[in-house]
Amino acid sequence: MEPVSVAVSAVLPAGGSGERLGGATPKQFCGLQGRPLVSYAVRAMERVSWISDIIVVVSPENIETMKSIIEKYGHKRVTVVKGGVTRHRSIFNGLKVFAENQSSNRLLQKPEVVIIHDAVRPFVEEDILLKVVTAAKEHGAAGAIRPLVSTVIASGEDGCLDHSLERARYRASEMPQAFLFDIIYQAYQQCTDHDLDYGTECLHLALKYCKTNAKLVEGTADLWKVTYKRDLYAAESIIKDNLSQQICIITDLKEAVAQVGFLLHESLKSQVKVEAISISLSKNDSHLQNIFSGECYNFLCINDKEYATEEIQQLVDMLEKSNIPLLYPIVLILVHLSISENIFFSIELEELTKIKKFAREVKKKNILVYGLLIQCKHW
Numbered sequence: 001m002e003p004v005s006v007a008v009s010a011v012l013p014a015g016g017s018g019e020r021l022g023g024a025t026p027k028q029f030c031g032l033q034g035r036p037l038v039s040y041a042v043r044a045m046e047r048v049s050w051i052s053d054i055i056v057v058v059s060p061e062n063i064e065t066m067k068s069i070i071e072k073y074g075h076k077r078v079t080v081v082k083g084g085v086t087r088h089r090s091i092f093n094g095l096k097v098f099a100e101n102q103s104s105n106r107l108l109q110k111p112e113v114v115i116i117h118d119a120v121r122p123f124v125e126e127d128i129l130l131k132v133v134t135a136a137k138e139h140g141a142a143g144a145i146r147p148l149v150s151t152v153i154a155s156g157e158d159g160c161l162d163h164s165l166e167r168a169r170y171r172a173s174e175m176p177q178a179f180l181f182d183i184i185y186q187a188y189q190q191c192t193d194h195d196l197d198y199g200t201e202c203l204h205l206a207l208k209y210c211k212t213n214a215k216l217v218e219g220t221a222d223l224w225k226v227t228y229k230r231d232l233y234a235a236e237s238i239i240k241d242n243l244s245q246q247i248c249i250i251t252d253l254k255e256a257v258a259q260v261g262f263l264l265h266e267s268l269k270s271q272v273k274v275e276a277i278s279i280s281l282s283k284n285d286s287h288l289q290n291i292f293s294g295e296c297y298n299f300l301c302i303n304d305k306e307y308a309t310e311e312i313q314q315l316v317d318m319l320e321k322s323n324i325p326l327l328y329p330i331v332l333i334l335v336h337l338s339i340s341e342n343i344f345f346s347i348e349l350e351e352l353t354k355i356k357k358f359a360r361e362v363k364k365k366n367i368l369v370y371g372l373l374i375q376c377k378h379w
């Protein structure tokens with residue numbers, strides 16, 4: 001994807017209390033697969049190389065929490081800024097750090113275009129970010145929109161229907177949004193307290209104070225905002241589903257075993273993103289390192305060795321040394337093939353005990369080890 005030709009940064013408002021979701025923990029810090037929701041939005045911005053700086057705006061009491069998340073998940077290009085009592089005030093604080101270069105720990109270049117994206121919208125891809133930034137460069141402002149699911153109605157003072165809007169003419173305003181920095185910053189500078197305290201729409205501020213009609217960009221269905229508990233469950237199941245869509249089959253160099261790996265690859269490739277490699281685990285294989293950095297979290301290791309614990313220990317050591325951010329549980333499935341003449345196959349109790357003990361140890365490192373014994377009759 002072509003990078004953009006202007007300086008772009010992002011402001012992620014994450015300073016809310018998540019009242020509608022309930023619970024003591026603000027929703028942006030609730031865990032999905034063990035990882036805080038805000039970390040997904042930060043990661044989504046980090047994956048975009050042409051976004052220079054990422055400003056995360058959090059409430060004063062959560063600044064240390066946010067800093068520990070940045071450290072634990074290895075987030076880069078991130079600056080934490082103190083939020084305000086409303087979303088608009090938080091966003092304004094995030095913008096100020098560029099305009100007034102307030103950040104003590106980084107020299108932040110004022111961007112030509114700034115992306116504003118709610119930190120509780122974890123599923124945002126480079127494609128939509130590029131679209132809103134490109135549109136903002138041309139129009140001054142741009143925002144993602146989605147079709148309305150429910151019809152919008154107005155209630156009279158008596159609590160009865162006053163009128164309803166023709167749904168086809170309206171859209172839901174989502175995120176990400178993007179603005180020429182000077183436009184949105186000047187809009188915020190002119191805002192009344194009422195705007196800052198009760199407004200919910202940045203595009204409206206650009207129109208009201210800078211006469212800028214934002215370009216509306218059709219967004220994808222996964223741009224929704226985590227607001228209620230059900231949204232958290234939905235987000236977690238989407239993440240789990242995404243994780244399960246990628247697997248790496250590792251076999252050693254023996255032809256028979258490599259053949260099994262190849263056949264498995266052929267049978268799985270229509271359903272999931274699968275990679276099969278035959279390597280000698282004793283070497284620190286660069287190919288495997290590449291797979292680790294590709295953020296694959298499911299590994300299927302096939303071998304026919306009597307004692308494979310040492311090999312798996314090597315794989316775990318390589319995983320730990322790789323730069324794979326331990327963002328999710330890693331699944332290692334050991335498939336032990338017994339290609340033998342005799343009908344009955346048994347693995348020594350001692351070996352099974354070793355594997356179980358090993359599995360218990362690595363589980364503490366968020367690595368889940370499963371074993372599968374398959375007997376193949378040698379014809």
Ligand SMILES: Nc1ccn([C@@H]2O[C@H](COP(=O)(O)OP(=O)(O)OP(=O)(O)O)[C@@H](O)[C@H]2O)c(=O)n1
Nearest residue numbers: 013014015016017018019020085086087090119
């Ligand atoms: N004072 C605030 C309020 C909200 N936000 C952020 O703005 C985004 C969207 O706001 P919303 O979904 O309303 O979050 P909350 O205000 O936390 O939710 P609620 O209204 O249910 O309390 C969230 O990432 C939220 O953290 C913020 O940065 N500062």
Ligand SMILES: O=P(O)(O)OC[C@@H](O)[C@@H](O)[C@@H](O)CO
Nearest residue numbers: 087118173174175200201202
């Ligand atoms: O209104 P809330 O504070 O719940 O969330 C903010 C949303 O309104 C906002 O993200 C979009 O509508 C786009 O402006």
